[in-house]
Amino acid sequence: MVTKLALRNIFGSGLRTWLNIFILSLSYFVIIALQGFFVGWQEDATREMKEWDLAGGQYWQQSYDPYDPFTLDDSHGPTPKELQEKIKKDKAISILLTPATIYPKGRMRNIVLKGIDPQQKLLKIPTKHLRSDEDEISCLIGSEFAKKIDIKEGEYLVLRWRDKNGVYDAEDVKIAHIFHTTVLTVESNQIWIPLSQLQEMLDLPGEVTIITMKDENYNKQFQGWTYRNLDFLLADLKNMIKAKTVGSSIIYFLLLFLAVLAIFDTQILSIFRRRKEMGTMMAMGMTRPKIIQLFTTEGALHAVFAIFMGAIYGIPLLNYFEKVGMNIGMDAKEWGLSGLEDALYPVYGWKLVLGTIIFVFLTVIIVSYLPTRKISRLKPTDALRGKMTKKKVD
Amino acid sequence: MNKLIEMKNVMKKYPMGKTDFVALENIDLKFSEGEFTGIVGPSGSGKTTILNIIGSLDSQSSGDVLVMGKQIAKLSNTKSARLRSQKIGFIFQTYNLLPVYTVFENVEFPLLLLNMSKEKRKILVNEALKWVGLTDKIKSKPAQLSGGECQRVAIARAIVKEPKLVLADEPTANLDAENSHNILKMMKKINEETGTTFIFATHDAKVIKYITRKITLLDGSIAQDEIVSGG
Numbered sequence: 001m002v003t004k005l006a007l008r009n010i011f012g013s014g015l016r017t018w019l020n021i022f023i024l025s026l027s028y029f030v031i032i033a034l035q036g037f038f039v040g041w042q043e044d045a046t047r048e049m050k051e052w053d054l055a056g057g058q059y060w061q062q063s064y065d066p067y068d069p070f071t072l073d074d075s076h077g078p079t080p081k082e083l084q085e086k087i088k089k090d091k092a093i094s095i096l097l098t099p100a101t102i103y104p105k106g107r108m109r110n111i112v113l114k115g116i117d118p119q120q121k122l123l124k125i126p127t128k129h130l131r132s133d134e135d136e137i138s139c140l141i142g143s144e145f146a147k148k149i150d151i152k153e154g155e156y157l158v159l160r161w162r163d164k165n166g167v168y169d170a171e172d173v174k175i176a177h178i179f180h181t182t183v184l185t186v187e188s189n190q191i192w193i194p195l196s197q198l199q200e201m202l203d204l205p206g207e208v209t210i211i212t213m214k215d216e217n218y219n220k221q222f223q224g225w226t227y228r229n230l231d232f233l234l235a236d237l238k239n240m241i242k243a244k245t246v247g248s249s250i251i252y253f254l255l256l257f258l259a260v261l262a263i264f265d266t267q268i269l270s271i272f273r274r275r276k277e278m279g280t281m282m283a284m285g286m287t288r289p290k291i292i293q294l295f296t297t298e299g300a301l302h303a304v305f306a307i308f309m310g311a312i313y314g315i316p317l318l319n320y321f322e323k324v325g326m327n328i329g330m331d332a333k334e335w336g337l338s339g340l341e342d343a344l345y346p347v348y349g350w351k352l353v354l355g356t357i358i359f360v361f362l363t364v365i366i367v368s369y370l371p372t373r374k375i376s377r378l379k380p381t382d383a384l385r386g387k388m389t390k391k392k393v394d
Numbered sequence: 395m396n397k398l399i400e401m402k403n404v405m406k407k408y409p410m411g412k413t414d415f416v417a418l419e420n421i422d423l424k425f426s427e428g429e430f431t432g433i434v435g436p437s438g439s440g441k442t443t444i445l446n447i448i449g450s451l452d453s454q455s456s457g458d459v460l461v462m463g464k465q466i467a468k469l470s471n472t473k474s475a476r477l478r479s480q481k482i483g484f485i486f487q488t489y490n491l492l493p494v495y496t497v498f499e500n501v502e503f504p505l506l507l508l509n510m511s512k513e514k515r516k517i518l519v520n521e522a523l524k525w526v527g528l529t530d531k532i533k534s535k536p537a538q539l540s541g542g543e544c545q546r547v548a549i550a551r552a553i554v555k556e557p558k559l560v561l562a563d564e565p566t567a568n569l570d571a572e573n574s575h576n577i578l579k580m581m582k583k584i585n586e587e588t589g590t591t592f593i594f595a596t597h598d599a600k601v602i603k604y605i606t607r608k609i610t611l612l613d614g615s616i617a618q619d620e621i622v623s624g625g
Contacts, residue, residue, distance in 0.1 A: 001506050001507070001509065004506065005503075005506065008494065008495060008499060009494055011494075012493075012494020012495065013494060276488075276490060277490075277492055277493075279490070280484075280486075280490040280491075280492065281492075281503075282451070282475070282478075283449065283451060283478060283484045283486075283490075284478065284479060284484065284503060284504050284507060284551075285475045285476065285477075285478040285479020285480070285482075285504065285507050286475065286479070286507055287471060287472050287475040288471060379452075380446075380451040380452075381446050381451050381452045384451070384486070384490070
């Protein structure tokens with residue numbers, strides 16, 4: 001009965017009701033869309049980072065600290081025997097890192113020189129372009145870095161490095177291939193050359209800095225090596241996305257605030273404007289709790305209709321974004337965000353949709369209920385005269 | 395005739411600053427089933443207060459009020475709401491129709507509170523609207539009706555649940571002479587044909603022509619209680 005009456009009341013209220021419902025439906029839509037973008041971004045970025053850089057986890061030579069370039073000179077050691085077997089079976093690859101300098105267009109630039117097996121198939125880095133059987137050194141370089149130093153495929157760069165004895169050497173390296181990736185950790189200020197060549201250049205035969213594993217669950221301990229699982233390796237990315245998510249949630253909290261403010265305002269107005277109506281309802285035998293229930297239901301029904309209204313325009317729009325992505329309108333690399341393509345492809349899980357609906361619904365119910373508590377102290381005789389009762393009545 | 399209402403030594407006072415304002419004093423009244431009674435008197439004489447107490451919308455400060463065998467002052471909110479929803483119909487000077495409802499929905503409202511089936515509600519609402527001659531306006535909203543039509547809807551809403559008692563507070567105060575007579579004739583007809591008790595609070599001379607008992611109030615006390623010819 002209460003729902004029937006509430007439906008009559010909100011349909012009877014006309015445009016105001018539909019405006020409130022529209023604003024509320026926007027809240028649903030914006031929350032789901034924004035959250036979907038962040039979930040999609042996290043999924044894309046995680047997948048890309050696994051495919052290009054991390055695979056199933058990494059062993060780091062114990063001195064290696066990616067945030068301290070001065071550790072690179074000493075971060076190398078022989079590959080443990082068990083891991084050598086894994087490498088032979090294509091279940092792991094090893095990478096050697098060393099600081100180096102290049103001189104594009106006569107300018108000096110510090111880089112990280114990385115050695116990788118050209119035959120590897122574990123990572124998406126196109127190492128097949130590396131040739132270790134020629135006299136000259138061939139290298140791979142990321143497209144963003146190539147753009148920054150203004151170099152093209154087939155051109156040469158002067159490369160200078162220091163071997164394990166501290167002796168400097170330099171040579172021209174040929175850009176064998178420029179690859180495109182969204183994963184900055186494999187392309188920013190880096191040059192990839194064949195592992196055997198780098199080991200020879202540094203006079204470090206058989207020594208490596210990082211061993212990347214295919215299997216996520218392989219985490220045996222080896223002397224001089226520290227295992228880093230994906231949780232550790234992806235922590236920075238997750239924290240960054242979390243920070244961006246919190247920042248963006250301000251937008252939808254603002255929208256939700258506007259929507260619930262509109263409903264709160266409508267409810268407050270209703271309580272004051274419809275006192276006579278309440279008095280009439282009481283005179284006809286409606287109890288105070290029933291009237292509170294009626295007014296709260298009226299407010300809550302806004303949230304229900306907003307779901308339907310939101311679905312009408314939201315589902316096609318969300319589907320569209322899911323298929324074609326959404327152009328973020330800026331160069332993702334300038335943001336320093338890994339795994340972020342020019343277009344974002346959102347992912348909407350049932351947890352996200354259901355969670356948003358429940359969250360908005362509960363907020364609206366609370367906001368609808370709060371003003372109606374005034375009804376509990378309304379005397380029928382005062383209500384019929386359009387007055388508000390000041391003292392609480394039994 | 396069966397006794398419907400009994401008021402014994404009823405007093406009603408309202409706090410007014412540091413003192414109390416006495417709205418009713420020494421009210422002893424009995425109403426029987428089928429009466430068509432008018433409580434008359436000037437503004438502030440306590441007419442509406444009596445109706446509110448009988449209708450369990452308000453309670454007396456002292457004295458006893460028995461409505462259909464029930465001590466009004468002792469009823470809980472829920473029980474007094476049930477008494478009103480089942481046994482008492484109200485008609486107000488300003489009609490008090492629910493503005494967003496149609497005529498049909500306004501008249502149907504009391505039946506919804508009684509949890510009646512849809513079919514039964516439809517029959518009773520149509521019957522009530524037939525009584526008041528508004529079957530052609532069932533889809534209209536109150537804003538589309540004249541004052542007389544609004545009051546007819548209010549009457550239909552009051553009688554639709556076939557109550558034993560209808561309390562009408564200045565039902566003709568906002569109507570012109572012609573509409574007032576039509577409304578009163580209608581109520582008189584309902585009273586005669588269904589035996590519903592009508593108690594009016596009024597100071598409209600036109601009402602007095604139709605009532606069969608006239609109770610005159612003056613400053614919260616009964617000045618006169620007399621049987622009159624009535625229409």
